[in-house]
Amino acid sequence: MVSGQPVRTARLLRMSGIGKSFAGVAALKNVDFELRGGEVHALLGANGAGKSTLMKILSGAYEGDEGTIEIDGQTLLVRSPADAKKNGIHCVYQEVDTSLVQHLSVAENIMLDRLASSEGGKWISWGKLNEEAAQVLARLGLQIDVLRSVSELTLAEKQLVLIARLFAQEAKFVILDEPTAPLSMEEADRLFSLMEGLKAAGIGIVFISHRLPEVFRVSDRITVMRDGGVVMNEPAAETDAGAVIRAMLGKSFEEEYPKLEASIGEPLLVTRGLAAGRRVRGVDLTVRSGEIVAVVGLVGAGKTELSRLLFGADVAEKGTIELGGKNILPRSPAEGVEAGIVLVPEERRKEGILVRESVLHNLSLPILRSLSRFSLISGAKERRYAENVIGRLGIKASHPEIATAFLSGGNQQKVAIGKWTSTDAKIFMFDEPTKGVDIGAKRDIFRIIGELAQQGKGILYLTCEFAEALGLADRILVLCDGEIVRSFDRGEATQEDLLYYASAGKEELA
């Protein structure tokens, strides 16, 4: 029930000594985190730093391996999202649609708990329900018609409704996971004033965001995580953006991932006017042997589509592809592989590996021909080969027969790469290979790519992580709306340059 008293007693939520591993890889190591009622506590960190894992443990989506969670000194058992909610801990994820019932009204969504539970009898008093929902909105200073259907609302409004709901559910601690990412400036402002309202009601808020200016604007305290541990925890007033960035990044990219030297030779891959559909519109590019060429672009620039054309996963409508002086135009991945060009696709679990199958069978799939005689697979040969790849790439798997589903994201990615390393491919393409990969595996992946270049392979590295492109590539091509708009040699560009050209022609870039 929505109670009359405006201020909920200030409480202290404390997570201490939290540890969590996935498939033997530590994601969190001895993490302490505190949240007070009536405080906005920003949680920052690069991708893979462990902040979402920590919050998933707090909200009951994961169970921690070690550590305790307590409220005002009382230890809680949080084993499921339901446990967390019982203790007043709520989480608002980015995908607001999954948490709302689309065809119901705003009022019904806000009072969903009441409708779902049996208390209050069998009859619904619509008048009372709508009025109470309106009261909740009014208390939070929101102007949304409670009778509107949720499906008609904008994304930002849906988010506000969701927050109003957890207010009605008497939340005491709220996790906002990158709530501003999809919002415009004005919408974000509206959210911030709502957060002020929650604060005033004594609710503690964990605020996750990548936008530092707004973090400093709304937060009372800032915690920065890196590599599964806390590296900074200070009142917002006593630090600044520079210090936070340094804490987030740790060492610079080059220090962290030193580039392997490779000698660059003749052009291997040359495309002219390559085009298909709306996403790839006349791409000319060249990759030389031993050269790492990065193609950077924002999401939707056409990177994935370009790589699929080169590989034969999709078929080009126009243009030519030359590989080692021969004209190829692969019409299927099988033809691409035969021509000597391979792809580590972006969707690792759907496209890169077969999750139900063993590491062994995943690794051997592209080269079954060379592992078999008269169509019969030589088990011994296959195993020797797989063990070799597993050792060489540092794949952490208890044994080769284990299903790849049980490996960590980084190790799955190494399998997706490893299956190609013994083919005769001359060109290796990587589409966002570090997505969802922990730091250790990331280092391994960059090393593997560097070694492939040293062997004289040509590398096409497609990414929206500009820092990776700057650290790794000999040459950077900026892709925007399906066209290459700019080329930089190593050391020529900064992140700002890349962002500028990658978003050229788009309105947001003023």
Added chain:
Amino acid sequence: MNNRLLQFSFKYGAIIFIGIVLLFFSLYNQYFFTYNNLADILRSISIVTFVAIGVTISLTVDGFDLSVGSTVSLATVLSATLMVWFQMPLVLVIVIPLVFGAIVGLINAFLIVKVRIPDLLATLAVMYIVSGVHKTYTKGYSIYSNMQMQDGTKAPGVMTKEFLWIGQGKLLGVPFPVILMVIAVVAAHLFFKYTRLGRQMIMMGGNEEAARLSGLRVKRVRTYAYVASGVLAAIGGILFAARVGNGQVDAGSPMLMEAVAAVFVGYSVFGAGRPNVIGTFFGAILIGVLVNGMTMLNVEYYTTDIIKGAVLVLALAVTFIHLNRRKNG
């Protein structure tokens, strides 16, 4: 149901169920657990086992072939007419139905791979076409030695002794179809375990797009799977004609259901969770034992359909409860 019990029932449930059924019938009727009767059961399932291996193959590539039953019927009447109407030599009597089985598989593959009709719908249509073809071919009559033709004459040929031996003969006291079946089961098992094509089929069934992006020629592999399914169904049809000694119309129609039931019982044999030949074999045994036992109990043949359907539902329930749990867990 708690988790461990579910795990256990998924792993050993099918085997234990087979054991219980065997025990029940053995206690009920002393004749049941004799060499002769057991050999009889194995002979009776040999035909459906061939069909079920075909279904296992199409399910392995994540497809489905509904046309196997009518392909059995087609092969049955083809082999019979080739002898009775045309007096062809044994080799052709066997090879021609196999070729037609392969053609049915090619048609299925064409519709599925090229025209991109979903497997179930494409093979449903083909099932009716093939069924219609084989009835049109015999004008709806069953084929038997020296049958009366429509023009009043007698058909010149008979079902030859050599041909009938395939279905009725014994080798060292073991029925010949049983020997064929064991060879087929072992060969299919080795095919999936040790050959490149078998491995490719398994990988493709796991996730076709990922397999394609690994350089697998998925269309080709799928085509092979449907051709294999058609040929295996044709073998089933030939064995059927040889066993009963004539060419019955619609002989194969009950076999689709039995074969599919066998394959899904096989999903849960030893907890495989996917189509597998050994499991399919056990599934076929279960169905054979049930039918045989119920015949001894004087259950009418039409009632056995209820039991067969129930076995399929049970197998599907165990399989999908388990698969869904794994997906959500």
